[in-house]
Each structure stands twice: as structure tokens, then as C-alpha cells.
Amino acid sequence: MSQLLDNLNPEQLAAVTLSPQHALILAGAGSGKTRVLITRIAWLLQNGYCSPQGILAVTFTNKAAKEMLTRLSAMFPVNTRGMWIGTFHGLCNRFLRAHFRDAGLPQLFQILDSGDQLAAIKRLLKALNVDDEKFPPKDLQHFINGQKEAGIRPAAVEAWDDYTRRRVELYVEYEAQCQREGVVDFPELLLRSYELLERNEPIRRHYQGRFRHILVDEFQDTNVLQYRWLSLLADGGREGGASLFCVGDDDQSIYRFRGAEVGNMRDFEKDFKVGSVIRLEQNYRSHGNILDAANALIANNSKRLGKQLWTDRGAGEPIRVYEAFTDTDEARWVVEEIQSLVRDGMSRADIALLYRSNAQSRVLEHQLFSSGIPYRVYGGLRFFERQEVKHALAYLRLIANPDDDTAFTRVVNFPTRGIGARSLEVLGDAARTWNTPLYQTVPHLTGKPGAALAQFVALIERLRQETANLRLHEMVDHVIEVSGLRAHYKAEKEGQERLENLDELINAAANFSAELGAGEVPGEHGSTLAEFLAHASLEAGDHQADVGMEAVQLMTVHAAKGLEFDVVFLSGLEEGLFPHENSALELDGLEEERRLMYVAVTRARQRLYLSFTQSRMLHGQVRYNLRSRFLEEIPDGLLKWLTPPNPRRSFVSEPSTRYYNPGASKPAAPSMPPPPPQKSRDLGGLSIGQSVRHARFGDGVIVSAEGSGNDARVQVKFAEAGSKWLMLAVAKLIPV
DNA sequence: TAATCGTTGGTTTTT
DNA sequence: CCAACGATTA
Numbered sequence A: 001m002s003q004l005l006d007n008l009n010p011e012q013l014a015a016v017t018l019s020p021q022h023a024l025i026l027a028g029a030g031s032g033k034t035r036v037l038i039t040r041i042a043w044l045l046q047n048g049y050c051s052p053q054g055i056l057a058v059t060f061t062n063k064a065a066k067e068m069l070t071r072l073s074a075m076f077p078v079n080t081r082g083m084w085i086g087t088f089h090g091l092c093n094r095f096l097r098a099h100f101r102d103a104g105l106p107q108l109f110q111i112l113d114s115g116d117q118l119a120a121i122k123r124l125l126k127a128l129n130v131d132d133e134k135f136p137p138k139d140l141q142h143f144i145n146g147q148k149e150a151g152i153r154p155a156a157v158e159a160w161d162d163y164t165r166r167r168v169e170l171y172v173e174y175e176a177q178c179q180r181e182g183v184v185d186f187p188e189l190l191l192r193s194y195e196l197l198e199r200n201e202p203i204r205r206h207y208q209g210r211f212r213h214i215l216v217d218e219f220q221d222t223n224v225l226q227y228r229w230l231s232l233l234a235d236g237g238r239e240g241g242a243s244l245f246c247v248g249d250d251d252q253s254i255y256r257f258r259g260a261e262v263g264n265m266r267d268f269e270k271d272f273k274v275g276s277v278i279r280l281e282q283n284y285r286s287h288g289n290i291l292d293a294a295n296a297l298i299a300n301n302s303k304r305l306g307k308q309l310w311t312d313r314g315a316g317e318p319i320r321v322y323e324a325f326t327d328t329d330e331a332r333w334v335v336e337e338i339q340s341l342v343r344d345g346m347s348r349a350d351i352a353l354l355y356r357s358n359a360q361s362r363v364l365e366h367q368l369f370s371s372g373i374p375y376r377v378y379g380g381l382r383f384f385e386r387q388e389v390k391h392a393l394a395y396l397r398l399i400a401n402p403d404d405d406t407a408f409t410r411v412v413n414f415p416t417r418g419i420g421a422r423s424l425e426v427l428g429d430a431a432r433t434w435n436t437p438l439y440q441t442v443p444h445l446t447g448k449p450g451a452a453l454a455q456f457v458a459l460i461e462r463l464r465q466e467t468a469n470l471r472l473h474e475m476v477d478h479v480i481e482v483s484g485l486r487a488h489y490k491a492e493k494e495g496q497e498r499l500e501n502l503d504e505l506i507n508a509a510a511n512f513s514a515e516l517g518a519g520e521v522p523g524e525h526g527s528t529l530a531e532f533l534a535h536a537s538l539e540a541g542d543h544q545a546d547v548g549m550e551a552v553q554l555m556t557v558h559a560a561k562g563l564e565f566d567v568v569f570l571s572g573l574e575e576g577l578f579p580h581e582n583s584a585l586e587l588d589g590l591e592e593e594r595r596l597m598y599v600a601v602t603r604a605r606q607r608l609y610l611s612f613t614q615s616r617m618l619h620g621q622v623r624y625n626l627r628s629r630f631l632e633e634i635p636d637g638l639l640k641w642l643t644p645p646n647p648r649r650s651f652v653s654e655p656s657t658r659y660y661n662p663g664a665s666k667p668a669a670p671s672m673p674p675p676p677p678q679k680s681r682d683l684g685g686l687s688i689g690q691s692v693r694h695a696r697f698g699d700g701v702i703v704s705a706e707g708s709g710n711d712a713r714v715q716v717k718f719a720e721a722g723s724k725w726l727m728l729a730v731a732k733l734i735p736v
Numbered sequence B: 001t002a003a004t005c006g007t008t009g010g011t012t013t014t015t
Numbered sequence C: 001c002c003a004a005c006g007a008t009t010a
Helices: A010-016 A033-046 A062-075 A088-098 A112-126 A137-149 A163-182 A187-197 A201-210 A226-232 A263-271 A286-300 A328-344 A358-372 A386-399 A405-411 A421-434 A440-444 A447-466 A470-483 A485-491 A496-517 A525-538 A581-585 A590-599
Strands: A023-027 A055-059 A083-089 A110-112 A181-187 A213-216 A243-248 A274-281 A319-327 A352-356 A374-378 A552-556 A565-570 A605-618 A621-625 A639-641 A690-693 A696-705 A713-718 A722-727 A732-735
Touching: A010 A565, A023 A033, A023 A263, A033 A055, A033 A062, A033 A226, A033 A243, A055 A062, A055 A088, A062 A083, A083 A088, A083 A263, A083 A525, A088 A187, A110 A386, A110 A525, A112 A137, A112 A163, A112 A181, A112 A405, A112 A421, A112 A470, A137 A163, A137 A187, A137 A226, A163 A181, A181 A187, A187 A201, A187 A226, A201 A496, A201 A722, A213 A226, A226 A263, A226 A722, A243 A263, A243 A421, A274 A496, A286 A319, A286 A358, A286 A590, A328 A358, A328 A565, A328 A605, A352 A358, A358 A496, A358 A552, A374 A485, A386 A405, A386 A447, A386 A470, A386 A485, A386 A496, A386 A525, A405 A440, A405 A496, A421 A440, A421 A447, A440 A447, A447 A470, A470 A496, A485 A496, A525 A713, A565 A590, A581 A590
Parallel strands: A023 A243, A023 A274, A055 A083, A055 A213, A110 A181, A213 A243, A319 A605, A319 A639, A352 A552, A352 A565, A374 A552, A565 A605
Antiparallel strands: A605 A621, A621 A696, A690 A696, A690 A732, A696 A713, A713 A722
């Protein structure tokens, strides 16, 4: 007991030992929020406030959920089985499996991941003969998911124009298709769960009675539906309902673009009459200068709940700033700096290269590669998203649920068995006529295509029978073999890696049943298989780790959230890139970018490098940008310039020849590249940062430029008219 | 049915 | 510039 609370600071202690009540914990970066969350659970259990069955703890990622489970069992001997700890989607899946009938779902319903969902929508549009130029599948997917995540079914969508009305019709059709096929997409997992709880009183009562303490991680990332779901489970804060313990940081809210609603924090405070907002502001990660920079930066945001990080570990090193000529030079400098760090004994794995957008990794990778520095890029294809794995899973899905048309279409002709587009069209038409899933439509067909399709159906039936008494991994193995997938990839010249991945899938199946417990009964194939398939959809797998590889870590700032490194390089600190130009179009977009910058800065433990370039290759064109305003928002005293600091102006107006002053600054990059070409003439005497007047748009400032000669365009931010790109050859811009 | 060519668009992303 | 996708061609 005493051990449990050892070494907690006063605020952490207060949060952990709060008497059962609704609470909002504002947990700053590196303030030990996970520890608080876990210790809170242990404390509640240890002091008999509730049993493990009474705990519901929810996270966003599987990684976080797993960490919570492991650390909890390490901290405190408890049967974690009874607790509901998992992701929103994982828990909703569990809930829907338990109540599939009441939820109106088949017992073995399948889960569509985003890719599957997109494929399903494409198929739908084709079947309905909808012009996918007018209704791009991706947009429709976004629309549908957006509605679902706001808790809105088609009937409740406010559609005032024809376009929206048509999209709502397609939303209806899409729902019907999913229902027919017995599949559920990600947002549907949540919405179904929510609706079932809402409308089924016995079930609602049961869960409201069961869960006494609901704990939420990364609360600032919840969307509207998730908050309503939590709220419902906690009986809206009424007497006798569960206590909601929400941990989050509004300053680290960086997922509004995917539906996160920071406003949930304020709403929660109000709706649940939260008496105690506890701030965790002591940071155990970074040195003072880094925190000061982060604090200064985020102070520029207006809509904050308010928080100030501090540390007792001393100021540490200054933040190093480097101005490069081009993106290539920037990358070159980063690599040299890394080499020097490694020479001094720094481990490569403790160094991170962060950037705003994935496209920026290319140059960095190139330089790292040619210097022979091992590196690892996060955020590519994940294991369960690989095509060979998806193919194998599709066969398994058909065994579990033949109505799954997405799976059917995926493998009906893979490996090829003479079923072409023509046959599938016939089949699709027939399916519509009979209103049956593709699989069930096959027997209705006659003729040659019918025969080939019948063979495919026979194959699936055969697989189902032959695997009925096998254990999961044997089943997977058998399916890979008999379906012809293994032979197919064996024959393919580049198929070796794919074969290995298929073997890995068999391993994954074996591990899965092992973890599930020894209780697996052969022949009960349904449920184990369905659970494995759900697992594959819900947990696409870690971004493959090169185990033991001492490698520099490359990732976007988004991907870095929650991580920390001794040394962080943040490159591309330029207007238009970071903050990203598109952010200017969105309401409060700049504040979100600033939070993103805040996240980036607070990743560093000891040393932080910030860099920007004068010119950068983007979309095949050289662009000239101002350095990021975020740089200006960090107090000068915290910065150490590795290149001479300039007034915030582009080289266009002020050629930076002074960089060539040989003795100017000692860390000047050893291989100083030639200066970028002077483009000032191309801008017709204008320069970035300059104020101009336009006859129609009024006064503004040139923010960036691209192209040259006749194609030269400048982006002008007008006081009244907003931001515009103007062709210099066309627009008359008068310097003011 | 596979290979090749041309077009298009290019923040951020977990489940 | 360059990757991903769709349409066309052998």
C-alpha cells in the first residue's frame, strides 16, 4: 500500500487518492499521467472501492491498453480478466459480441478496417452506377464516418442541398450493404454499442450498475460519440452512477482533423460538475530550457485550460537552431550532427528526427542512407495491412462468414482461377436481382462463369469442412496451402518476403490462441476464428521493428506523441510547412499547429535541435518560405544559433552572402554548399515578407513564392480577402 | 490477365 | 519530383 504511493508528487498523489467522484486530470507532457492512471486503479482496488469487475479503463491505442495491463499486473496482484481495459473499439467489439442479437448483428460479424471499408464503398458505388467522379469514394467514406462519429444516422442528417441529400441516400445504401453482409466498420462499432445501450434498458442498467469507475486516457482525443458513450455508461453523472476519471491535456490535442473534440474537456467539467480539476505540471522528462520554450510557445494559444510545466532538473542545454540553404543541406547537417553525437557515445536509438509531413522524410532518409547510418521510419504499411496477409484473412473471413462480399471479391480470383470482370458483373447483377450476398448467389448462375464460381464456392466449403477440427494456426496454415496462396507466392519472383509474412501469420495465430488461454476447443472454430479476425482488424500490428537494430528514429510529429528521446531534431520549421499552409484555412487551425509544435518540443529530454531552410523542393518545385513563426515565439535567451541569426526575412529580399564569411560562426557546416540561386528578379522586385497592395483584394503581405519567370506565383495574405495565390505575370501588386 | 502508360494529386492517423 | 491509381494495350 505504502509502496504504491511512494514517490508520487503531491498532485499525483491527490489524483490517485481522490475519493470516488468525477475528476479531470490535466496532465502535462511527461508528467507521469500513465502512472497516475494505473496507480489510481490499483489504489481503488486495494482500498476496496470496487472489484476488478467494476473497472472500465479506456485508451485509444492497443499499445496504451497493453501497457496499462502489464504495468498494472506488475504493480499489484490482480486478476485483470475481470476488468474491461482496452481501446474504445476493442471494448465495443467485446460488448457487441456479447450482445450480438440485441445489436442486430450475426454472431460472427466481421470488422472492416478503413481499407476494407473503402473497398466496400467502391463496390457499392459501382453496383448503384454512381459516378465516382461526383462522389469520390474517399469523400463518401469521410462523410459517412463523420456522421457516425457524431452519432448521426442517415435519417437525422440535416441535408439542405441535393448533393448532401444524395450522399445521405448513399449512406443509407451503405448501411444496408453492411447489414446484408454482416460486417461492421470502425465507427459502427461505437455507434451500435452506444445505440444498444441507449435503447435497451436492461442492458444499460446492467452495465451502469457494473462499472463503478470509468477511467479515460488521452481524453482530449475523444470524439463526440465517444464522450456520449462514456457519459451513458456513467449514467450522465447521476447519483449512483460510475465515477468518471478523465486524464488528458488540451495542449496536446492534435487530432481534430479526425474528429477529436477538445471541447469534451470543458463539457465534461460542466456536465459532470467536476469539483476537482487536478493539474500535473511537474515534468520528469525534459530540462528547463526545453520546457520554457514549450511554455512560451503554447502561451500564444487563446483557448486553453491553462497549465505551466516545470522541472527541478535544471536548465540544461540551450535549444540549437540551424538555418540551411536547401532541404538537402539541412539533411546533410542533421546527419553530420548525428555522427558527431554518436561519436560522443550517444545511442542512435535515442535520437529522433521529427517532421510535420511524411514527404519530408525522403531527403533525410537519403542522406542517412548514403552515410550508412541505420535508421527506422515509423508509419508505413503494417503487418495485417499487407496484401498477402489480407488475402489469407479474406479466405478465413469467408469461412467464418460467407456473406462477406468484401472478402469474397478480394479472393474470388486470387490466385487467378479464370473468374474475370465479366463473370463478376454477371454475378453482381444476379445478386441484386435475388437480393442475396455474392456467395449465396452463385448457385443461381448457370453457364461457364457459373461453373468457375461454383468451384470457388466448393473450395470455400471444402476449406470449412477440412479445418473444422483444426486448431487456429493449423487452420490458417491449411487455408494458405489449399487456397493456392502459398503456391502463388512461391512462383512469384519477389514472393519470398510475402511467403515469410504468411508464415508469420501462422505464428500470429498460434500466439493468439496461446494468449487467449489454454481453453481453446478444436472444432469451436467459429468463435476463436472470429476473435482472431477481429484482432487482425482492430490491431493492425506494430510498425515493424528492426529488433536490436540500433537505429535513428524517423517519424512525423503526430506519430511521436507519447514518446520521448534524449535528442530530438525538428526539421522544416518553415511557414507553409509548419505551420502547414492548409491550417490557415481551418478555424483555429493555427492553434492546432502550435499544439503540434508543443508536442514536438516536449519530446526532447536533453537536447533539442530546430532547423529550417531557405528553399525547399516541394511537389517538384522549389519553394521559398519564411522561417516558422513558432521559432519567433521561443524566447531568444533559450536559443543558441548555429548559424548567424537573421531578422525574420527571406533571403529574397536580403541575399545571405554573409553566410560565407569564413570565420563568422564556428559550427558552420563543413561542406558549405553553394548559395541558392537568387530569385529576386523573378519576383519583379518584390520579396517575401513584403507588404503589397492589390486593386481588388486590398493590402496584404507576401507569404511565399514559387515558380519562376512567367510562372512565378506569390502567396499573399490579405488583411480582408484572406490568403491568395497570384500569378505575378497577371496580378498587379504594388509595394507599400 | 499482366504489363505498361498516363494521370493525378501530394498534411497529420488510430481503430 | 514521385508514388499511387486507373485505363489502355499486348
